[in-house]
Amino acid sequence: MAAPTLHRDIEGFRGEVLRPGDAGYDDARRIFNGMVDRSPAVIARCTGTDDVVAAVRHAVAAGMPLAVHGGGHGVVGHAVCEGGLMLDLRPMNRVEVRVSDRTVSCGGGTNWGQFDAATQEHGLAVTGGRVPSTGVAGLTLGSGSGWLERKLGFTCDSLLAAEVVTAAGEVVTAGTDGDEELLWGLRGGGGNFGVVTRLDFRAHPVEPLLHAGLLLYPHEAAAEVIGHFRDFMAGAPDEVGGAATLITAPAAPFVPEAARGRPAVGMVVLYVGDPDEGARVLRPLVEFGPPAVAMVQPMPYSALQRLLEAGNPPGLRNWWTADFLTGLPDELVDVLAEHTARVPSPTTQVAIIAGGGAPARVPDEATALGTRTAPWNVHFLSIWADADDDERNIAWTRALSAAAKPWATGGAYLNFIGDEGHDRVRAAFGPEKYARLVALKDRYDPDNVFCLNQNVPPSRSVATGR
Ligand SMILES: Cc1cc2nc3c(=O)[nH]c(=O)nc-3n(C[C@H](O)[C@H](O)[C@H](O)COP(=O)(O)OP(=O)(O)OC[C@H]3O[C@@H](n4cnc5c(N)ncnc54)[C@H](O)[C@@H]3O)c2cc1C
Known part of the structure; x- marks a missing residue:
């Protein structure tokens, strides 16, 4: 079996790259749902935002399908694609707690076990997933339900800001210091608008x-x-x-x-x-x-x-x-x-x-x-x-x-929910919010590069059927 190689073709990429046959490839492509058995052409294990930028630009330039793997718990298996490039964000799992203003930031590949361990050290918490290996990003983008929600709100209600790599390979900030409309969309609108590389939350005191x-x-x-x-x-x-x-x-x-x-x-x-x-x-x-x-x-x-x-x-x-x-x-x-x-x-x-x-x-x-x-x-x-x-x-x-x-x-x-069709996604948001999400999608991902998710297609791709 070949050893993992640095992928010279992805310009500027510093993380590990795995291809079929490499040691670790099969482990990396396996997700929570054992029904999903897909083999990406390339798994790009990102170590930071620059890696994400490099890999997104590479996939878009090469016209490759692009899957974003946060915690790998999505039941449909959108985290992994057949052929194409799978962005593996799991190495981006740093959690930084700022006790002075009760905020916490984490990388886009952090899971709830890692997040809870860091926040609980300071008697803080954010409503989190009920199983530790679930990804913080995927759960939050889908709004986020957890045991603390009736007291602290859904997870997305504590999301203050996020760093996002767009389909154009640009790094933007969602939130009051950047695009507030994008933050609105990330609070429940899923992975439609780009790769979330950092999430900033308000943390709350929770008794040990x-x-x-x-x-x-x-x-x-x-x-x-x-x-x-x-x-x-x-x-x-x-x-x-x-x-x-x-x-x-x-x-x-x-x-x-x-x-x-x-x-x-x-x-x-x-x-x-x-x-x-x-x-x-x-x-x-x-x-x-x-x-x-x-x-x-x-x-x-x-x-x-x-x-x-x-x-x-x-x-x-x-x-x-x-x-x-x-x-x-x-x-x-x-x-x-x-x-x-x-x-x-x-x-x-x-x-x-x-x-x-x-x-x-x-x-x-x-x-x-x-x-x-x-x-x-x-x-x-x-x-x-x-x-x-x-x-x-x-x-x-x-x-x-x-x-x-x-x-x-x-x-x-x-x-x-699983893959239950476009009408179900549209109904989940209702007509007004759905129209607002499409407008956001048109701005950030007009070609539907990020289509492996509970998809809100941009207006252009509704016409072309991508
Ligand atoms: C055992 C188990 C327990 C669960 N418990 C809960 C629960 O308590 N509460 C709850 O609300 N949900 C729960 N879920 C559902 C879970 O929140 C969703 O499946 C969520 O999408 C998983 O996120 P992930 O990052 O782990 O998964 P992934 O499969 O990696 O990601 C799912 C999708 O999220 C998007 N995504 C993930 N990370 C990023 C990122 N960094 N940037 C952009 N897009 C991203 C992508 O579109 C991706 O396709 C659970 C799921 C499982 C399997």
């Missing part, structure tokens, strides 16, 4: 210990548990966050033997604030039962952020869809319970995330994100191991999502 954790019940109690969670959340303060989940109980030591491997209903709950007050406020949830597993206790925020890590290993096959919901009536809960009782894969998860709180109070026009006020956000995360089971799992997920559609708002949370 939070009262938080997991409750798990037999699936037979699904309707009662979800109904109780719904009713509790209706009056909960912003400090309370969480989700109801329909999963299969893992074969873990903390799960009673009789429950292991059986469908289950759970709640992840947290209180962002004083842990004693958290214990008091969360008591009606914790005392609902009896649960098969009750692990709600004071824990470091960074431990909460790792709670779902073991249940979400990389390399399995993933097919996802999601909807914002108008409500969570008993009838819908029954639909969810009935379908999940016959879930085809033990790794599949349905998560019902509680809305409301801080995100719902940010003025709608402040960000490109299309939906802020939905009371619930449901994720259908179908996950299995064998390619032979693709059809069965996808059919089950489609059927469940279709059965829940009568309660969907029609909007979509783009971070959690």
